[in-house]
Amino acid sequence: MDPYSRFSFSLILSFVVLLLTSRGVTAATFNFVNRCDYTVWPGILANAGSPRLDSTGFELPKDTSRSFLAPTGWSGRFWGRTGCTFDESGSGSCLTGDCGSSVVECNGAGAAPPATLAEFTLGTGGQDFYDVSLVDGYNLPMVVEGTGGSGLCASTGCPTDLNQQCPSELRVGNGNACKSACEAFGTPEYCCSGAYGTPATCRPSVYSEMFKSACPRSYSYAYDDATSTFTCTGADYTVTFCPSSPSQKSTRDTTPTAAGSQSGATYSDPGQQQQQPEVTYPEAGSGSGTGSGSGGTLLADGTWLAGLAMGDSPRTVLSPSTLRVALIAFVAFYSILLRKL
Numbered sequence: 001m002d003p004y005s006r007f008s009f010s011l012i013l014s015f016v017v018l019l020l021t022s023r024g025v026t027a028a029t030f031n032f033v034n035r036c037d038y039t040v041w042p043g044i045l046a047n048a049g050s051p052r053l054d055s056t057g058f059e060l061p062k063d064t065s066r067s068f069l070a071p072t073g074w075s076g077r078f079w080g081r082t083g084c085t086f087d088e089s090g091s092g093s094c095l096t097g098d099c100g101s102s103v104v105e106c107n108g109a110g111a112a113p114p115a116t117l118a119e120f121t122l123g124t125g126g127q128d129f130y131d132v133s134l135v136d137g138y139n140l141p142m143v144v145e146g147t148g149g150s151g152l153c154a155s156t157g158c159p160t161d162l163n164q165q166c167p168s169e170l171r172v173g174n175g176n177a178c179k180s181a182c183e184a185f186g187t188p189e190y191c192c193s194g195a196y197g198t199p200a201t202c203r204p205s206v207y208s209e210m211f212k213s214a215c216p217r218s219y220s221y222a223y224d225d226a227t228s229t230f231t232c233t234g235a236d237y238t239v240t241f242c243p244s245s246p247s248q249k250s251t252r253d254t255t256p257t258a259a260g261s262q263s264g265a266t267y268s269d270p271g272q273q274q275q276q277p278e279v280t281y282p283e284a285g286s287g288s289g290t291g292s293g294s295g296g297t298l299l300a301d302g303t304w305l306a307g308l309a310m311g312d313s314p315r316t317v318l319s320p321s322t323l324r325v326a327l328i329a330f331v332a333f334y335s336i337l338l339r340k341l
Helices: 003-021 181-185 206-214 320-340
Strands: 027-034 041-046 064-071 075-081 117-122 128-133 142-147 156-158 230-232 236-241 260-262 265-268
Touching: 064 117, 128 142, 128 156
Parallel strands: 027 236
Antiparallel strands: 027 064, 041 075, 064 265, 075 117, 117 128, 128 230, 142 156, 142 236, 260 265
């Protein structure tokens, strides 16, 4: 092998090593799908230190979807607002999950309880952490699914309509939402505060156990960690409202109701994607065992956020294992070719 060929091979090998070890600046896609029989207005709240996504709140008609990109290290929460009314000027409010901004965009404000929450942290040594929380109560069914990632990547959420079985003392209005016991009664034992502010002293209540029985993969109270927080590496995520709604249509007979793009986000009919009428969870034990328990944080608005660690995460169009195999194969082929020259 002549010196030039050796130099070329060394340069390519160095480039491959750099690709395999570099973390880079990449992103995850969050796809929101509405399978409810009604319009949902999702809200988005980035945690402190995380950048604002392309929207903080938007309208999502039934049988449509919309996608956003979130950078590595992003953390925040999503929820669905229901019963919203906005006038021609864009001013209005929502019956449940209202963020108090008086407009469609939430502009940095969180959901007023009760609201079903999906919480994410993209990072922590290559892993994403995510959960669906009923700690602030419940207003509509929601399921989170990861695709294209590696690891356990379990689906989680609450596909059950808890409003139909909500106790009268927790019920909001005509059954529009279901409060948490903390929101309803405000006592330390229900809110995991004061003398009850540790995993050892704050135990499940009859109300949180009702939530847990109906939605075993969701957070039912602040220290409900082992079966409620999940991990995945390098995935994109779909957040589906009313995943088991009777309004679902098959891929073959769904007619798109909206299409287009706005603010860097895609907006399309979910019927063009693979249909999943039934939500099937993997066997118990796929939770990561880390989350909002001992790391639970009470925010200024009185809501709980899973204490998920921040960090960087590799995220590529191809999975990391596929990319490594392809690059190693290329190096092997190139080295054989050079030996023959």
